[in-house]
Amino acid sequence: MGRVKEPILWALFSGGGMVAALVLPALVFLLWIAAPLGWVTLPSYGELVELVRHPISRLSIFALASLSFYHWAHRFRYTLYDGLQLYHLNELIAVLTYGSATLLTLAAGFLLVAVV
Amino acid sequence: MAESITIEVQRYRPEEQSQPSWQTYEVPFQPEWMVLDALNYIKDNLDGTLSYRWSCRMGVCGSCGMMVNGEPVLTCAAYLKGFTPGPIRVEPLTGFPVIRDLIGDMSDFLEKLSRVSPWIMREEEPPLSKGEHLQTPEQLAEYKGYSMCINCMLCYAACPIYELEPGFIGPAAIALAQRYNLDSRDQGAAERMKTLSDAEGIWACTFVGECSTVCPKNVDPAGAIQRYKLAATVDHFKSMVLPWSER
Numbered sequence: 001m002g003r004v005k006e007p008i009l010w011a012l013f014s015g016g017g018m019v020a021a022l023v024l025p026a027l028v029f030l031l032w033i034a035a036p037l038g039w040v041t042l043p044s045y046g047e048l049v050e051l052v053r054h055p056i057s058r059l060s061i062f063a064l065a066s067l068s069f070y071h072w073a074h075r076f077r078y079t080l081y082d083g084l085q086l087y088h089l090n091e092l093i094a095v096l097t098y099g100s101a102t103l104l105t106l107a108a109g110f111l112l113v114a115v116v
Numbered sequence: 117m118a119e120s121i122t123i124e125v126q127r128y129r130p131e132e133q134s135q136p137s138w139q140t141y142e143v144p145f146q147p148e149w150m151v152l153d154a155l156n157y158i159k160d161n162l163d164g165t166l167s168y169r170w171s172c173r174m175g176v177c178g179s180c181g182m183m184v185n186g187e188p189v190l191t192c193a194a195y196l197k198g199f200t201p202g203p204i205r206v207e208p209l210t211g212f213p214v215i216r217d218l219i220g221d222m223s224d225f226l227e228k229l230s231r232v233s234p235w236i237m238r239e240e241e242p243p244l245s246k247g248e249h250l251q252t253p254e255q256l257a258e259y260k261g262y263s264m265c266i267n268c269m270l271c272y273a274a275c276p277i278y279e280l281e282p283g284f285i286g287p288a289a290i291a292l293a294q295r296y297n298l299d300s301r302d303q304g305a306a307e308r309m310k311t312l313s314d315a316e317g318i319w320a321c322t323f324v325g326e327c328s329t330v331c332p333k334n335v336d337p338a339g340a341i342q343r344y345k346l347a348a349t350v351d352h353f354k355s356m357v358l359p360w361s362e363r
Contacts, residue, residue, distance in 0.1 A: 005318040005353035006315070007313075007345075007348055007349040007351075007353070008349075008352070010319070010345055010349055011349045011353070013347075014345075014346070078322040082276065082277065082280055082322060085280065
């Protein structure tokens with residue numbers, strides 16, 4: 001896992017940071033604050049499922065989830081690597097963190113295509 | 117002398133001691149004094165053997181950077197009254213080998229700085245008769261912020277990565293490389309990219325951001341590095357899509 005891949009990993013990391021920062025606060029506000037307090041009326045469960053089933057929704061949710069996972073992986077990798085100074089485990093950490101993000105991405109894809 | 121304040125200074129005299137030690141001085145407390153004034157008082161009145169660097173006393177020369185109570189600061193710009201009631205601990209900048217007392221060895225930085233070619237590079241220099249290179253105020257504004265660096269090394273002392281990965285080129289050198297990359301008169305960006313987009317260049321930075329916090333000139337090295345990461349990533353993807361378009 002050489003540093004040659006670094007631009008790609010960083011692109012996933014920064015893309016994840018940006019979509020998470022832009023989209024998650026809005027989602028949290030709508031679903032966890034505004035809806036329970038009755039400021040907005042959410043569509044019914046069935047209508048929400050219909051909304052999620054739209055190809056653009058599936059694609060957007062997939063991008064949001066996947067990029068956020070890679071954002072976490074990159075951040076957590078360097079937290080372990082620099083924060084705990086585990087330099088000798090560099091490759092293992094990279095495989096575990098980016099591997100987890102890849103597995104989670106596959107799981108998100110599976111959920112969005114096969115389950116929803 | 118009405119009031120006084122205690123200054124604890126890290127001493128290291130290699131001909132006398134193998135490990136650094138602490139020495140305590142009582143200096144008069146003057147509300148208008150900076151930490152540097154207190155060090156000068158010690159040097160002039162209490163202990164002439166104390167060694168430290170300083171020159172301009174106005175935050176321009178960048179030579180009086182030290183750790184004061186664990187934070188990298190320019191001692192000529194750090195009021196004593198900001199650290200009352202004391203004691204004030206003064207140490208050399210972290211991350212650099214100590215030569216003597218508060219003086220660190222900066223040769224590692226100077227070597228790295230020269231590696232990023234911090235000067236205007238031209239593929240071909242037009243003859244003098246063609247006149248000067250003109251630049252609009254907008255083109256000047258592009259890089260002016262990065263040109264304010266005074267090489268004081270506070271950003272290196274603040275950067276945890278520089279301490280952990282000694283090969284890291286570091287915040288100021290990358291910001292200065294960006295100062296020339298963004299200059300409309302410069303044509304050396306491709307040349308600098310070889311050094312900068314290396315593992316020891318921008319990719320060693322994990323965006324801790326302390327460099328920009330401590331910078332006395334608001335250079336924002338962290339911002340320079342992030343901007344450069346974006347540029348290097350775009351460049352990387354371009355060369356993946358268009359491998360034949362060699363820079």
